[in-house]
Amino acid sequence: MALKIVGLTGGIGSGKSTVARLFADLGVPVVDTDDVAHALTGPGGAAMPALVAAFGDAVRRADGALDRAAMRDRVFADPAARARLEGILHPLILAESRRRLAELSGPYAVLVVPLLFETPAFLAEVATTLLVDADEDKQIERVVARSGLAPDAVRAIMAAQLPREERRRRADAVIVNNDDLAGLALQVAAKHRYYLAKLANPSE
Structure with missing residues (x-):
């Protein structure tokens, strides 16, 4: 089951x-999608190439991770930018969440x-x-x-x-x-x- x-x-x-x-x-x-998102947007994270391609180097920190404050400022008042961000991140977060859930056992x-x-x-x-x-x-x-x-x-x-x-x-x-x-x-x-x-x- x-x-x-x-x-x-x-x-x-x-x-x-x-x-x-x-x-x-x-x-x-427990699988937390915030943890999944942090992994995807950390240094070397799977989402970073697409995010940089869509939003430019200004959203990437020196260590290669997403500059979350810069991204938040970029998308907060711009619905189109927010939709673009979600279009990149949500499928990746969903796929990784599914992968993690599939490895779990319990009631x-x-x-x-x-x-x-x-x-x-x-x-x-x-x-x-x-x-x-x-x-x-x-x-x-x-x-x-x-x-x-x-x-x-x-x-x-x-x-x-x-x-x-x-x-x-x-x-x-x-x-x-x-x-x-x-x-x-x-x-x-x-x-x-x-x-x-x-x-x-x-x-x-």
Whole structure:
């Protein structure tokens, strides 16, 4: 039987990575598309030749990796450039994610995709979706603390993402991450028990 995949998603600063780690702590294999993207755009990464051909040397750091800040500035206000970037990266990320998932074993696996609901190709890979949701002020606070971005810059990123209520409407299940880590861990443990029953043993 093919390994069932839980698609984990959420807005910036919602706590997707923390939830993914909590699943991993419970023995669930995790593939994070952000990790895949970093590998593809690192020094010698498979995506770099196409990115440089499309956007020029200005988006390549001295070590050969993608200059993520320069690329973000380039595509943020330019929908055509963003579409060109996604056209290069998304097929490569999808192919590598599939390769990594194919090597996994376990009762089920978690695939972390920040733009899951916006990318049908990734949505088609998952058996069910799990949204990590947080109040917007919590999202801003977390991103400012970890990245040093100004609050207005974080709000601009959030405004460019799928609206929070639309994500909640589309998700099969929601974990709320407004409080402490212990409470979050309890929610993940409950979801884990549910997925063990419904995905690993669907006849039960």
